[in-house]
Amino acid sequence: MQRTSFDQMQCPVARSLDRVGEWWSILILRDAFYGLTRFDQFAQSLGIAPNMLTRRLKALCEAGLMERRLYQERPARYEYVLTDKGRDFRPVLWTLFAWGNRHLAPEGESVSLIDPETGLAVDPVVVDRRTGRPLSDGVRVVAGPAASPRLRRRFERQTAL
Structure with a gap:
């Protein structure tokens, strides 16, 4: 099911919900404020399906709320950290x-x-x-x-x- 996007609406509430209105996104941000940064940490804390977590983390990064950083090269592993925009939440x-x-x-x-x-x-x-x-x-x-x-x-x- 395709989700309706509110990013073209002039209402700041609608635009905010477009970025963080999905409940997993808010819970990921909450856990990031608790200090979690790694995919496995978020998955364990939330009990979220890996494909859903991947989509939510990608969306939060695309929205500029989190940033994906390489912390290990072989195999490639990433952490997800709050940006200034994310910390403003x-x-x-x-x-x-x-x-x-x-x-x-x-x-x-x-x-x-x-x-x-x-x-x-x-x-x-x-x-x-x-x-x-x-x-x-x-x-x-x-x-x-x-x-x-x-x-x-x-x-x-x-x-x-």
Whole structure:
């Protein structure tokens, strides 16, 4: 079954999902943040079929989130490391951790986020980089400078309601 691509949509959520929206991709990125780099490590951690893991790693490399590096010549063996673009996904992952712990773990947290300096639990929030204020329901979505006329009309209708 052919997957629909969202890479031509102007919506940043759709474009992001086009790169990391498949669940194996997010779990591979999670494991890369845990320090895994080798194909066999990912396969063992995830219990994923080798052909699926190959496709997901290739897609993550093509999207610029991971980089394939030769670490052994004979036989050729590669590791997969996060790029700067991939490392920028870390706050998204931590936010998913917090959301999942808050709403999908009635038995309690199986994984916690901890500040390594203080040992205290971390509760991530999304903040505005310029002001430092937490984002809340007061944030509005508006058409950006590169928005198409169609997208601009869509947001104009929504703000008029």
